[in-house]
Every structure is written in structure tokens, then in C-alpha cells.
Amino acid sequence: MTALEVRGLVVTYGAIRAVEGVDLHVDEGECVTILGANGAGKSSTLNCLAGLVRPASGTVELDGNPIGGLPAHQVARRRLTLVPEGRQIFSALTVRENLLLGGFCRPQGELDGALAHVLEVFPALSPRMGSLAGTLSGGEQQMLALGRGLMAAPRVLMLDEPSLGLAPLVADQIFAVIQEIAASGIAVLLVEQNVHRALQVAARGYVLELGRIVLEGSATQLLGDDHVRMAYLGHGLGDDE
Template sequence: MLLKITGLNAFYDNVHALKNIDLTIEKGEIVSLIGSNGAGKTSTLSCITGLVAARSGRIVYKDRDITNFPAHKIVGLGISLSPEGREVFPGLTVEENLRLGMYAKGGRKESAPYARVYELFPRLKERNQQIAGTLSGGEQQMLAIARALMSEPELLLLDEPSLGLAPNLVLLIFELIKEISKQGVTILLVEQNANMALLVSNRAYVLETGRVALSGESGSLLNDENIKKAYLGNVS
């Protein structure tokens, strides 16, 4: 087991954002986390990456308790986040953004991570000297994912990678997610696009107001009548 979350509770002031979340991820899986706005998807990722403090519960990564580790120590462990809203460094070039992605790897200047992300995202190679803030939304999303890959993580957390993208780009991003998974990276995927998320993932958790409402094989959730009604919008 790569990541195991048990009984996780988190608060924003007095708002109880996560209520006893239990979640496991096996090595090599794509696990998706779906649910509506405010269900606790991003909060879960924020707890894993140390951006939000857990009030109780445990987050164990590779048999190591990482609950409430400071954010800057997480990436060095092999967990990397492509955050919601991309959060690229707008005034830095694409290349500088990528270089920051491997900041945690120390002073070593490696070319392998660049080669890998440039192969996945040829557009970024073309534009590696462009200022990130001037990229299109889709390119910024690619940059955010590429930057997260630069640290060569074992566990990649993707928060809403398809948000605000044109339909053909959404398809492209999901193709890339499958490709990254094939390269041996375990992926935790947070999505509002439940349909796509369930299609691409092995297993899924459905969050509702901070709780795990349902979980199981993605294929069976895809055919679940309640899920269809609540999240997929294609009642048949």
C-alpha cells in the first residue's frame, strides 16, 4: 500500500471540512476522488501535502506517518501535487517553472526529467523560454502537470486538471494521465468531471460534504444509478 489515510478530520476555522476520511491507494493505481463543490476533494489533497493541518487521523505514506508534515518536505518524499487552478509562477519562464519542479532534488542538474516532460508535452518544449503567465489556459495546465512530474514522484496528485479546458483538450489531458500512469506513476485524481474520471481510473471515492459517501471499482460506480443521477447527469 502506497498511501493510507485513516479517520482524517480537518477544519477551516469552525467549518468541519473533512469528516473521518478513509482512503487507500495501491502502487500503480489511478484512484479518482469525485464529488461536487465543497465536498472536500481539494481539502483531502491539501492535508496530504501539508497545506492544511489535519486535526485528527493519520496519513501514512510507504509505512511512514506523514500527518502534518510541513508542505515543503512532502515533495522530497515522492509526493507531488499539480494544484487546482494551475498555480504556475506567472512571471517566470516555462523552463524556470520546470526547474523549480525539481528544486527538492537538490543541486543536481539532470536532463532526464526535462526529456520526459518534453516528450509528454512537446508544446512546452517549443515554448520553454516563454513567460508562463502568457501561456494559454491549457498550456498552463500542462505546465502545472509537467512541473509536478519534474521531481519524479511516485505518487502524483492531480487537482481538477480538466477545469476550464476546451473539450478536445480535456480528452488530451486524460490521455496524458493514462500515459503517465503507464510510466509507473501512481495517481490520485480529483475531478468534477466524474464521467471522465471514472473512465480513466481503477477505483474511485465519492465525497459528499466532507465524507466518503461511496467507494469502489470505477467501472461499477460508472453503472451505479445513484452516481449517474447525482454526478454523471446522463440518467437513462
């Protein structure tokens, strides 16, 4: 069953057209990635789906209900959750408060259980619960941003460049967790520059170029595609790994 269905999405900033009619869908429990270079329109797509930017045209449906054009807080309440690029945690608040804010729309009674669940996924956050979020390391901040997203009990979790600016080893940890999240049945829409990693985690992917989807397919298909290998994986034609 389709969780998120996007048709003909167009995003413009004044005269600039960042997204030019994107169609994509994420099935329930599926992990899907959007690949593309800088400026291809990946973040614009996610920001628009999250309600931070109004679509110029197109439709967005979550579980069959239209949500295109709703403001961000109403999209969040419908549990289409964005973990934004650059983490965007609440630095001046404690780790615990950040997580509780992630569950802002949930009934008070569910929060303790949700906190316990997030700490199971990210045990490293446990000893830091009382610390100000701004004092965490980059990797911990990304875990916090992911944990904050999980607190919302998302229908679809949208992740914008979760490995950005992290040391390779830390990025590995983050991808391992994303894999766990996807395996737990939460639908994930992952935007990544690290194409290799993204295709290891995701079942399916779209390739976005200049605001249009130029290619889509299963992760295996995309990994084997000459264009993807040339443009995003740094392999020449005929190269073997």
C-alpha cells in the same frame, strides 16, 4: 503494495468541518479518483495531504512512513506531489524555470534527464521553454503544471481538477496524458468534477459527500451505480447510454 494510506482524516477551518474522517488508499502504480460535488471536501483533502492545511486528526502514511501534519515543503520532499487547482504556475518565470522548480528537491545531475522526459510527455512545451509561463494558453499552462509535478519524480501524483476551465478538446488532451502517466506506473490520486472522464482514466474511485466517503469501488462499479449515475453523470434511473 500501498503507496498512500489515509485513515480518519479530519480537516477543519475554524468551526467548519470540511473533511469528516476520510479513509482512502492508493496502491503503487494505481490511478484512483475522488468524485464529489463542489464543497464536498475534495480539494480540502488534497490540500491537507499536501501539507498546505494541517489535519485536525487522522493519519497519513506514504510508503508506510507517517507524514500527516508535516509542512508542505517536507511533504513535497517525500515526493507526494500536488498539482494544485487552478494550475498555480509561476507566471513571472520561464517555462524552463517552472519545470526546474518542479525538480527543486532532486539532485542537480538528474534534472536534465527529467526535463527531457517531461518534454517527451509534453512536446508542445518544447518551443516555449524560454517564454514566461504567464504567456501560455490555459491548456499549455495545465500541461506545464502537470510537467512541473512530474519533475518531482512523484511517488503519488495528486491532481486537483486538472480539466477545470479548459475547452473540451484541450481537456481531452489532458486526460490522455493523465492516462499515460498512470500507465507509466506513477500512482495518481485524481480529483475531478468531470466524473465520466475521471472514471475512464481511474481504476478505482471514492465518492465524497459533505466531507465523508459515501461510496467506493472500481471504476466499472461506480459507472454502473445508480447513485453515481443520478448525482454525477446526469442519468435518470433506467436510462441507458
